[in-house]
Amino acid sequence: MKRVLSGMQPSGQPTLGNYIGAMKNYVELQHTHDCYFMVVDLHAITVPQEPAALKEQTESVTALYIAAGIDPAKATVFLQSHVHQHAELGWLLTTLTYMGELERMTQFKDKSEGKESVGTGLFTYPSLMAADILLYNADLVPVGDDQKQHLELTRDLAHRFNQRFGDTFTIPEPYIPKVGARIMSLDDASKKMSKSNPNQGSFIAMLDEPAVIRKKISRAVTDSGREVKFDPQNKPEVSNLMSIYAQCSNKSIAEIEALYDGQGYGPFKKDLAEHVVSVLEPIQQRYKDIRQSGELYAILRQGAERAGEQAEKMIRVAREKMGFLVL
């Protein structure tokens, strides 16, 4: 069975972009693959986090994983900080990573732009991400489009390690959805939908109340035309809403175009809001139940144990190949 690994940062409320670009695929892949899904708390602290908020968001993202349909009996769900081998392999790979490679990373450029002092953790972030993936010999990594560059670097680091020290790591493949890999902001289709955008109307949080979702969608920016047509070049806002529609309704883009032919944006947006609510509302209900149940810690304990076993096997091999004395 092929192995899958992915992760999400507990650095704010997960959005519909996180769901469509990544989480939805986690849920699908767990039936056919040996899956590891983690909450990457060590990555979250590459930008300042308030300790109480970090703890709350870590629990919240874990609960959302389960609420979205990840079954801890099928997939291993864990926190990155609970498996110390991530930090260790992260360091080993940092020593193989070139400054120039990290300087080229667009996520680093975006997050450091205009800042007077930039933490070194933000810079070496991709080496730790490579460690996350290589530690499990993952074959497939479900991510949104914005993580493609980090995946490329992970592949390069795996090759580099293998060449220098002998075959060790599997070269992972990204698993990026055809529609919805890059859900854009509701107020500006040139920007990625992001939880860190100060304009709350620009994103739909997975935990937004249905009334809020309806309002945000009704206010989403569109062009002044009225044709519901998929044309990302000339109609980026409407095309973005159509991608969301397709992913929340299981209808194809062609079916959506046919459905709203000659009807304008009003009915399209109204139905879109209902499709989004129909996806998120049941997740929100399960989320409440899970948080109240107190099951999370047991799930994470079991996940840390399972992940830790795999991680320990790999780190031993990596240490040995690099020439560390292994007792």
Ligand code: TYM
């Ligand atoms: P993060 O926490 O920023 O996002 C989690 C996942 O959501 C996807 N995503 C989106 N997809 C479509 N449209 C959007 N607007 C959108 N916004 C976010 C991201 O591509 C991602 O798949 N570096 C990673 C976390 C990470 C990781 C890993 C991922 C750490 N280690 C190992 C995979 C494997 C990140 O910042 O994701």
